[in-house]
Amino acid sequence: MTFTILGIRHHGPGSARSLCAELEKLRPDCILVEGPPDADALIPLAAEQELIPPVALLLYVPDNPQQAVYYPFAEFSPEWQAIRYALKNGIPVRFMDLPQCNQLVVMDEQVLPEDAAGQAAPGETHPPDPFAMISEAAGYSDGERWWEHFIEQRRESGDVFAGIIELMTALRTGSDENPAPENQRDLLREASMRTIIRAAQAEGFQNIAVVCGAWHAPALMDLKKLIKNDAKILKGLPKTALAATWVPWTFDRLARRSGYGAGIESPGWYEHLWLVQTNLVETWMVKVAQLMRAEDLGISPAHAIEATRLAETLAALRGQPLPGLPELDEAVQAIFCFGDESPMRLIREKLIIGQRMGKTPVETPVVPLQRDLAAAQKRTRLEPSASPEELDLDLRKPLLLERSQLLHRLNLLGIPWGKLREARGAMGTFHELWQLEWKPEFVVNIIEASLWGNTVLSAATNKVNSEAALARELPALTRIVEAALLADLADTIPDLMARVQQVAAISADISHLMGAMPPLANVLRYGNVRQTDTSMLRQVVDELITRICIGLSSACSALDDDAAQAMFAYINAVQDAIGMLQDNLQVAAWARALEQLASQDGCHGLIRGRACRLLFERDDADELTATRMSQALSPGTPTGQSAAWVQGFLHGSGQALIHHPRLWQIVDQWVLALPEAMFSASLPLLRRTFSSFTAPERRQIGEMARSGGRGVSVGSEVMIDSLRSEKALALVKLILAS
Numbered sequence: 091m092t093f094t095i096l097g098i099r100h101h102g103p104g105s106a107r108s109l110c111a112e113l114e115k116l117r118p119d120c121i122l123v124e125g126p127p128d129a130d131a132l133i134p135l136a137a138e139q140e141l142i143p144p145v146a147l148l149l150y151v152p153d154n155p156q157q158a159v160y161y162p163f164a165e166f167s168p169e170w171q172a173i174r175y176a177l178k179n180g181i182p183v184r185f186m187d188l189p190q191c192n193q194l195v196v197m198d199e200q201v202l203p204e205d206a207a208g209q210a211a212p213g214e215t216h217p218p219d220p221f222a223m224i225s226e227a228a229g230y231s232d233g234e235r236w237w238e239h240f241i242e243q244r245r246e247s248g249d250v251f252a253g254i255i256e257l258m259t260a261l262r263t264g265s266d267e268n269p270a271p272e273n274q275r276d277l278l279r280e281a282s283m284r285t286i287i288r289a290a291q292a293e294g295f296q297n298i299a300v301v302c303g304a305w306h307a308p309a310l311m312d313l314k315k316l317i318k319n320d321a322k323i324l325k326g327l328p329k330t331a332l333a334a335t336w337v338p339w340t341f342d343r344l345a346r347r348s349g350y351g352a353g354i355e356s357p358g359w360y361e362h363l364w365l366v367q368t369n370l371v372e373t374w375m376v377k378v379a380q381l382m383r384a385e386d387l388g389i390s391p392a393h394a395i396e397a398t399r400l401a402e403t404l405a406a407l408r409g410q411p412l413p414g415l416p417e418l419d420e421a422v423q424a425i426f427c428f429g430d431e432s433p434m435r436l437i438r439e440k441l442i443i444g445q446r447m448g449k450t451p452v453e454t455p456v457v458p459l460q461r462d463l464a465a466a467q468k469r470t471r472l473e474p475s476a477s478p479e480e481l482d483l484d485l486r487k488p489l490l491l492e493r494s495q496l497l498h499r500l501n502l503l504g505i506p507w508g509k510l511r512e513a514r515g516a517m518g519t520f521h522e523l524w525q526l527e528w529k530p531e532f533v534v535n536i537i538e539a540s541l542w543g544n545t546v547l548s549a550a551t552n553k554v555n556s557e558a559a560l561a562r563e564l565p566a567l568t569r570i571v572e573a574a575l576l577a578d579l580a581d582t583i584p585d586l587m588a589r590v591q592q593v594a595a596i597s598a599d600i601s602h603l604m605g606a607m608p609p610l611a612n613v614l615r616y617g618n619v620r621q622t623d624t625s626m627l628r629q630v631v632d633e634l635i636t637r638i639c640i641g642l643s644s645a646c647s648a649l650d651d652d653a654a655q656a657m658f659a660y661i662n663a664v665q666d667a668i669g670m671l672q673d674n675l676q677v678a679a680w681a682r683a684l685e686q687l688a689s690q691d692g693c694h695g696l697i698r699g700r701a702c703r704l705l706f707e708r709d710d711a712d713e714l715t716a717t718r719m720s721q722a723l724s725p726g727t728p729t730g731q732s733a734a735w736v737q738g739f740l741h742g743s744g745q746a747l748i749h750h751p752r753l754w755q756i757v758d759q760w761v762l763a764l765p766e767a768m769f770s771a772s773l774p775l776l777r778r779t780f781s782s783f784t785a786p787e788r789r790q791i792g793e794m795a796r797s798g799g800r801g802v803s804v805g806s807e808v809m810i811d812s813l814r815s816e817k818a819l820a821l822v823k824l825i826l827a828s
Contacts, residue, residue, distance in 0.1 A: 092298070093290075093291070095251070095310055096251050097258060098304060101162075101164055106166050107364070108251070112251060118299035119182075121299045122184055122186040123169045124283070124306070129147045132336060141336060141449070141450055143164050143448050144162060144341060144344055146336070147163075148335050148534070149194075157194060164341075168301060172301045187279055188282035195327075258304055259308040280310065283309075287313060338449055339448050343530050343531075345357055355415075357443060374418055378422055381440055400420075401413040422434070447474065457536065457537055457544075458540065463500075463536060475528060479527070480523065480526070481526050482523055497510075499579075500546065501573075510522060551581055554570060555582055564590070568606040571590060594606070594634060601660055604664050610634070611631065613627060638683075643683070646690070684704055685705060688705060694731070694734065696734040699735035699740075702719070703746065706746065719756045720756050723760035729768040737775055737779045744780070748790050761776075
């Protein structure tokens with residue numbers, strides 16, 4: 091009865107290649123693989139052709155899905171190759187580790203047996219960087235490079251596993267005798283591993299292959315020595331109920347930069363090491379050339395040839411048998427990128443890290459909501475992708491409208507697969523521009539959202555109803571209404587409208603009513619694009635506008651600077667909303683409210699200035715506006731209020747000053763009449779106001795100031811070519827006539 095310890099590096103292609111060769115020699119009758127025993131029932135699914143790595147085992151607490159753990163596998167992961175070898179050859183295969191039903195409790199509650207450290211043999215924990223001394227002695231910058239060159243890039247297995255055990259034994263022997271708490275957890279794991287190996291021996295297996303992380307290998311060699319101690323420290327460990335499934339994974343999440351503890355620096359490069367048997371450097375350079383040509387960069391075969399030569403030369407100069415990734419990167423940057431760092435970011439994202447995403451078969455156990463989402467993705471032909479992509483949706487097309495509704499529903503459920511960007515192009519609101527990127531952890535979000543329902547539609551509907559019932563302020567409630575209509579949750583609209591009317595009826599805060607307007611106006615204006623019935627909203631919006639116009643004057647009385655800034659934003663929002671609705675009665679009522687503000691005593695200058703500007707843009711009443719401006723900037727008005735009036739009036743554009751000399755003259759005279767101290771106090775506010783203008787507006791205003799307000803005119807020295815101007819005028823007439 092024998093067992094063989096095969097110490098590997100998680101996600102190491104060289105380890106996987108050596109492991110496959112060793113398994114062929116051993117021909118074991120049982121294989122134990124480091125992994126969660128809670129997921130043993132899912133191992134047979136690894137034989138399915140539809141289970142395409144990278145994938146991960148997801149184990150989670152059903153009542154709290156965020157309490158979860160992932161076990162990722164790539165095709166080049168040694169554990170994956172061991173499992174596939176066992177299933178292909180009909181060999182029993184099991185996971186071997188401390189069950190996650192115990193580990194999740196131990197990690198969350200810091201529950202560790204008192205004897206875990208006291209009974210441990212000396213050297214049962216590793217120093218912060220166990221390979222630092224080895225790599226330094228061998229002349230490498232870090233342990234990662236040393237391991238990659240000696241293990242992952244090797245093509246012949248030899249006695250690599252015996253050498254790994256010898257190395258790890260030496261490293262662990264020099265460790266501290268009192269392990270830190272986080273490494274005491276490793277002692278529990280190793281005790282559980284030994285217990286599982288003993289159980290396999292007790293079942294009668296004669297030739298067991300044990301595949302585990304290289305660090306654990308020495309701790310599993312002597313099974314008899316720690317029998318009593320293992321039983322003692324594992325007895326009575328707390329545990330929790332778990333569910334498990336396979337989920338798609340991505341290379342980006344396999345990378346160390348994602349925060350994954352066993353992550354690797356370069357999944358795409360490791361996949362290349364696994365798949366390519368010969369001409370490693372040449373085939374890599376071909377991949378780089380193909381990528382750069384796909385990005386419309388001028389690359390020829392000569393670049394690939396020269397980069398290959400440079401990489402091999404660098405390796406020879408550094409005494410290495412083969413170029414590693416550092417040598418390849420240096421050669422690519424020098425030859426392909428001409429020393430520029432920018433293209434290297436593209437190469438790193440798409441080749442070195444990679445953008446591969448795995449798949450799982452339909453037999454994989456999932457919650458009903460996840461199955462319904464998969465059906466919706468198939469129906470809308472919207473497949474998840476690991477790489478970011480843009481999606482432009484024309485909402486007049488049924489299929490694209492259904493895609494939009496699906497993405498909006500998922501956002502309501504806290505599954506942000508798509509992020510909505512602004513509409514673009516001539517079609518305006520008929521188009522939605524989305525940024526899509528699927529992330530593996532969305533599976534946990536789906537499991538959480540399944541508490542609301544078994545389909546995307548029912549879950550989104552139930553969640554919206556729940557949030558609406560809890561909403562106490564009108565702006566939050568109207569945002570829920572907008573989201574529900576965007577997601578086409580028609581069944582929720584009657585209850586939502588009743589809730590909006592109920593909250594609006596008891597809301598005495600005008601700012602809340604004003605904050606509720608933009609979402610409702612947006613729905614009323616563009617709801618028909620989505621084929622939604624918005625008739626129920628009309629009465630609510632009419633009531634809100636009436637109440638806003640009646641209460642606006644009193645709401646704007648005696649405001650301090652901060653409150654005036656907030657009200658300024660609300661007034662702009664309501665102005666945009668009413669302009670969007672294009673209802674003559676509403677526009678007239680709003681104009682009367684603004685007229686009252688423009689001449690109201692005790693109203694903050696910022697609000698009065700803004701009201702005056704909005705009325706000016708509506709009626710283009712030069713004389714009335716000039717009178718109001720003259721009053722606001724008169725000597726008896728406090729300088730701070732005068733400056734605030736100018737800020738409110740000129741907000742966003744200086745066109746009024748440029749095209750109306752009378753207004754320019756009033757502002758110019760006011761500025762010239764300011765005493766030096768008051769001018770210095772008003773300067774920051776004026777500078778902030780003028781900085782919001784476009785560059786051409788600022789230049790034109792500067793020319794007017796230089797010429798005494800006469801505007802910019804064509805100088806006499808400018809000669810007009812009459813022949814060319816006649817041709818231009820003829821073309822303009824032709825365009826206007828068409």
